[in-house]
Amino acid sequence: MESEIAQITQHTGGVIGNAWLMIAFPLLGAFILLVFNRLTDRWGHLLGVAMSLASFVVAVLAFFELIGLGEAERRRAVHLYEFIPNLDINMGLLIDPLSISFALLITGVGSLIHIYSIGYMAHDEHRRRFFAYLNLFVAAMLLLVLADNYVGLFIGWEGVGLASYLLIGFWQFKPSAAVAAKKAFVVNRVGDLGLLVGMFVIFTTYQTLSFAELKPIEVENGTTLAIGLLLLLGACGKSAQLPLQSWLLDAMEGPTPVSALIHAATMVTAGVYLVVRSGAYFFPEGSGAALAVAIVGAATLLAGAIIGCAKDDIKKGLAGSTMSQIGYMMLGAGLGPAGYAFAIGHLITHGFFKADLFLGAGSVMHGMNDEVNMRKYGGLRKYMPLTFWTFFIGYLAIIGFPLLSGYFTKDGIIETAIEHNQVLGWLAVLGAGITGFYMSRMVFMTFFGQKRWAEDAHPHESPTVMTVPLIVLSIGAIFLGGYLVLSNRLLLFLAPAVGRPEELPTFHFVSVPGITTLALVAVGAGYAWVRYAQAEVPVVQPRGSFVTTFARRDLYGDALNESLLMRPGQWLTRIAVFFDNRGVDGLVNGLAAGIGGSSGRLRRIQTGFARTYALSIFIGAALLTGALLLVGTI
Amino acid sequence: MTTHYLVLSGLLFAIGAMGVLIRRNAIVVFMCVELMLNACNLAFVTFSRQVGNLEGQIIAFFVMVVAAAEVVVGLAIIVTIFRTRRSASVDDANLLKY
Numbered sequence: 001m002e003s004e005i006a007q008i009t010q011h012t013g014g015v016i017g018n019a020w021l022m023i024a025f026p027l028l029g030a031f032i033l034l035v036f037n038r039l040t041d042r043w044g045h046l047l048g049v050a051m052s053l054a055s056f057v058v059a060v061l062a063f064f065e066l067i068g069l070g071e072a073e074r075r076r077a078v079h080l081y082e083f084i085p086n087l088d089i090n091m092g093l094l095i096d097p098l099s100i101s102f103a104l105l106i107t108g109v110g111s112l113i114h115i116y117s118i119g120y121m122a123h124d125e126h127r128r129r130f131f132a133y134l135n136l137f138v139a140a141m142l143l144l145v146l147a148d149n150y151v152g153l154f155i156g157w158e159g160v161g162l163a164s165y166l167l168i169g170f171w172q173f174k175p176s177a178a179v180a181a182k183k184a185f186v187v188n189r190v191g192d193l194g195l196l197v198g199m200f201v202i203f204t205t206y207q208t209l210s211f212a213e214l215k216p217i218e219v220e221n222g223t224t225l226a227i228g229l230l231l232l233l234g235a236c237g238k239s240a241q242l243p244l245q246s247w248l249l250d251a252m253e254g255p256t257p258v259s260a261l262i263h264a265a266t267m268v269t270a271g272v273y274l275v276v277r278s279g280a281y282f283f284p285e286g287s288g289a290a291l292a293v294a295i296v297g298a299a300t301l302l303a304g305a306i307i308g309c310a311k312d313d314i315k316k317g318l319a320g321s322t323m324s325q326i327g328y329m330m331l332g333a334g335l336g337p338a339g340y341a342f343a344i345g346h347l348i349t350h351g352f353f354k355a356d357l358f359l360g361a362g363s364v365m366h367g368m369n370d371e372v373n374m375r376k377y378g379g380l381r382k383y384m385p386l387t388f389w390t391f392f393i394g395y396l397a398i399i400g401f402p403l404l405s406g407y408f409t410k411d412g413i414i415e416t417a418i419e420h421n422q423v424l425g426w427l428a429v430l431g432a433g434i435t436g437f438y439m440s441r442m443v444f445m446t447f448f449g450q451k452r453w454a455e456d457a458h459p460h461e462s463p464t465v466m467t468v469p470l471i472v473l474s475i476g477a478i479f480l481g482g483y484l485v486l487s488n489r490l491l492l493f494l495a496p497a498v499g500r501p502e503e504l505p506t507f508h509f510v511s512v513p514g515i516t517t518l519a520l521v522a523v524g525a526g527y528a529w530v531r532y533a534q535a536e537v538p539v540v541q542p543r544g545s546f547v548t549t550f551a552r553r554d555l556y557g558d559a560l561n562e563s564l565l566m567r568p569g570q571w572l573t574r575i576a577v578f579f580d581n582r583g584v585d586g587l588v589n590g591l592a593a594g595i596g597g598s599s600g601r602l603r604r605i606q607t608g609f610a611r612t613y614a615l616s617i618f619i620g621a622a623l624l625t626g627a628l629l630l631v632g633t634i
Numbered sequence: 635m636t637t638h639y640l641v642l643s644g645l646l647f648a649i650g651a652m653g654v655l656i657r658r659n660a661i662v663v664f665m666c667v668e669l670m671l672n673a674c675n676l677a678f679v680t681f682s683r684q685v686g687n688l689e690g691q692i693i694a695f696f697v698m699v700v701a702a703a704e705v706v707v708g709l710a711i712i713v714t715i716f717r718t719r720r721s722a723s724v725d726d727a728n729l730l731k732y
Contacts, residue, residue, distance in 0.1 A: 604732060609725055
């Protein structure tokens with residue numbers, strides 16, 4: 001089997017040997033900002049940015065040290081300390097092509113978003129706290145991808161969940177934000193349960209949770225299938241895949257940089273990372289577990305795209321699109337080593353263009369008094385030229401405009417999918433067409449057409465500190481895809497970590513699926529042009545057909561959760577409350593009332609007349625004497 | 635031959651007990667208590683003679699001592715109550731109740 005992955009070898013010294021610094025810097029930043037609190041208000045944001053940049057520098061140095069090694073030696077484990085000696089679990093880092101790709105994405109895009117946030121959060125009095133949480137997130141996410149065992153991964157996994165909760169609910173004075181944060185946390189718990197139980201099964205089966213000690217499998221059996229499905233459940237929770245997708249749309253209540261960093265570029269891709277990282281162990285090519293991953297991906301990419309078509313809130317539209325794009329990655333992750341490379345490639349390019357789009361949306365909101373309703377935008381391209389052009393590049397990249405990033409990575413996934421499974425592949429093509437429609441709708445409603453602004457809106461370009469990250473991200477959105485996919489650069493780089501396909505894919509600029517995709521995208525974009533750029537867009541949301549309502553209500557995902565889980569849960573709690581009130585409390589209160597009542601009557605015996613007491617003494621003495629006489633002791 | 639003494643002792647005790655239960659005047663109640671004590675003394679002394687040792691007579695002396703002490707305290711209480719309430723009825727001093 002050619003998809004053998006390289007052995008993991010121990011490493012000491014050098015930048016890789018000190019890779020823990022990558023995690024330590026942002027963690028230190030979060031610590032200082034949270035502990036010294038108000039003292040750091042004036043320069044806290046700068047410290048946050050500096051820590052994130054320092055981490056990025058370490059990641060870049062580690063990357064260069066890694067590519068300096070031979071191809072078979074590029075999986076380096078760094079031992080840190082004994083974590084749970086009784087179970088022989090050690091804490092260590094695994095620096096390999098897969099983890100370093102993620103580390104570069106997280107610290108690179110993360111740093112840009114940190115910089116952007118300086119401007120975006122300038123008027124927020126809690127900006128320092130915001131940067132503390134961002135740093136905490138970066139540290140946890142790096143631990144997630146760098147850990148050399150599932151325990152470390154899980155700690156990072158929960159860490160990002162915590163940071164996500166804190167950041168979604170950053171404006172916790174808004175009830176909607178507080179509820180959204182709670183919802184994200186609870187839904188993620190369901191997925192975490194899957195990951196946790198999966199880890200239990202792994203440990204009982206193999207007595208280890210370390211990536212270095214697990215052996216790649218070629219044929220799946222019942223146990224690995226169960227582990228694979230449990231890990232997939234975990235991935236679904238974190239990556240907002242069906243059926244645990246409902247939290248992502250609400251998560252847009254957080255500040256926009258959070259949506260860009262956590263709920264588009266990095267954290268939500270953790271599920272893809274988990275599947276790819278576990279790929280060789282539990283998702284062998286052609287196995288049932290891998291098929292399940294691909295099916296979940298294909299279903300989500302369509303669901304997300306359909307939701308994206310109906311949203312008027314620009315951020316929720318982008319959230320639907322994020323779901324959809326992660327669906328593509330999951331689809332790729334279910335297709336074996338060739339798919340892994342495209343999935344990770346799409347993940348990286350998506351990290352750039354989706355962060356670009358989100359930050360662009362944030363820039364628009366910044367100029368429009370935090371208005372998110374696209375029906376109140378329109379014709380903004382003249383007022384925010386830089387935002388417009390960077391957003392437009394992100395838009396072209398996501399719909400797969402030829403030669404931009406999304407074109408290469410998404411087409412790669414689609415073609416690999418069609419090779420493996422016709423049905424899923426063509427569903428992905430359909431999804432691409434819908435992407436063309438909803439993204440065009442978003443661009444046209446925001447930047448083209450007539451002005452439909454609120455009366456007090458004075459759109460203006462954002463400050464430089466916000467536009468520079470946009471420009472950097474859009475440059476990535478243009479070139480990165482081609483660089484990674486052409487001549488299989490990313491695939492060959494990742495091969496030691498995830499395996500190499502039996503034959504290397506070649507990128508076809510002209511192919512049936514490719515042309516069909518482009519045609520569908522063009523049709524979608526054209527239809528959007530007719531409906532949202534040429535025709536007048538109503539400022540008030542029209543009622544819409546059954547299908548529109550279906551999409552607006554998130555495919556009734558919330559309604560389903562509510563009727564299947566929430567209502568029965570409420571009934572259960574109501575029954576429990578009733579039992580507690582009437583049953584347990586009734587018993588306790590009844591007992592107390594009984595004692596109280598009877599003692600209230602008994603105390604009447606205490607009349608205060610000395611002669612009554614004397615009588616009772618005499619009667620008692622008489623009874624006692626009588627009893628003694630009866631027993632016969634006298 | 636001691637039966638008469640014991641019957642007398644029982645009668646005196648019963649009269650004393652009855653007095654404690656039905657009389658209201660604190661002084662009379664008090665005297666009835668003394669009567670009961672002395673009925674007991676009589677019984678003690680009688681048994682002492684019947685059994686032929688001195689223990690009963692010794693206890694009778696103890697009872698007298700205790701009774702004397704009790705008279706001192708009891709009368710003092712009764713006088714104090716009378717001074718504050720202008721009444722020597724045991725039923726009037728009934729504040730200590732539910």
